[in-house]
Amino acid sequence: MIDLPKNIHIIERGWLSANQIYIYDHASIDVVDSGFCFHGQQTIQLLQSFLDQHPSLKPRQLFNTHLHSDHCGGNRALQDAFQFTCLVPESEFTSVRNWPLAQQSFEYLGQPCPKFTATKSLKIGSTIQIGSFDFEIHGTPGHHAHSILLFAPSLGLLISADALWEKGFGALFSEVSDRSGFQEQRATLQLIESLPVKVVVPGHGNPFVNIQSALDNAYSRLDYLESSPQRNTHHVAQVLFQFMVMFTEKLSLEDGLNWCLKTPLFRMSADQLGLSIEELFSQTLEYLQNKQSLSFTDGKIKHRW
Numbered sequence: 001m002i003d004l005p006k007n008i009h010i011i012e013r014g015w016l017s018a019n020q021i022y023i024y025d026h027a028s029i030d031v032v033d034s035g036f037c038f039h040g041q042q043t044i045q046l047l048q049s050f051l052d053q054h055p056s057l058k059p060r061q062l063f064n065t066h067l068h069s070d071h072c073g074g075n076r077a078l079q080d081a082f083q084f085t086c087l088v089p090e091s092e093f094t095s096v097r098n099w100p101l102a103q104q105s106f107e108y109l110g111q112p113c114p115k116f117t118a119t120k121s122l123k124i125g126s127t128i129q130i131g132s133f134d135f136e137i138h139g140t141p142g143h144h145a146h147s148i149l150l151f152a153p154s155l156g157l158l159i160s161a162d163a164l165w166e167k168g169f170g171a172l173f174s175e176v177s178d179r180s181g182f183q184e185q186r187a188t189l190q191l192i193e194s195l196p197v198k199v200v201v202p203g204h205g206n207p208f209v210n211i212q213s214a215l216d217n218a219y220s221r222l223d224y225l226e227s228s229p230q231r232n233t234h235h236v237a238q239v240l241f242q243f244m245v246m247f248t249e250k251l252s253l254e255d256g257l258n259w260c261l262k263t264p265l266f267r268m269s270a271d272q273l274g275l276s277i278e279e280l281f282s283q284t285l286e287y288l289q290n291k292q293s294l295s296f297t298d299g300k301i302k303h304r305w
């Protein structure tokens, strides 16, 4: 168990929801990321029980590292329950203020996210106060074009979201959508390497201090994916599909195929691989079944927890 600085509390969430970070001072609490929408009630309860133990704290600001539904899907629930002011990366601010645009970006991945409001943006290159600490905001494209990381120099604390995990990083969606993911992810890893990081709080999994080993691992994963762009594209399709099966819980073969047919990034993946959507659907299903991630029994596709 890693000792985190005082006034920083990690809520390590399970599948579907990204980790949440509570950062507070004597009077207010700020929250980084909000989990997946289907876990909204749990997200509220977790914060409420923390506030019950710290009655002097008033909810203040909610920050999003990036607008993927496992990181911002609980925004609406938290805003309705606690009246948080929400801050999103600057390049997403306009789309959140004009919700149909944000909605489109969630539909692009075939994922739900209830409408929320943002009143301020997080500008890359600037510093922002979270709790009583100053955090630098850095852009980390690769997994998500507009993703940011938050780094507190006084603590050596890095909130890395999906740019760096202890074992790897989030799927490189940008390589499928814009052919830029490999290059961007490498620059993101180099950026992290250049920061005096002592502890990383990732978007998924435990906080960790073995920074160099995580970076070595990530570079080697990146080399592996880059050596076969086709493998990376398959991986993107698999991650998208598996996430959908997790939140749907069980679905028919027909519903599975229909989701693939209407999800733009899945369709784009098939196109890049020179496969029909039906072919990529059945290859993805077969791969995830062989990997024991999914089961297909009694006509239903289910996630194997």
Ligand SMILES: [Zn+2]
Residues within 6 Å of the ligand: 066, 068, 071, 143, 144, 162, 170
């Ligand atoms: Zn993500």
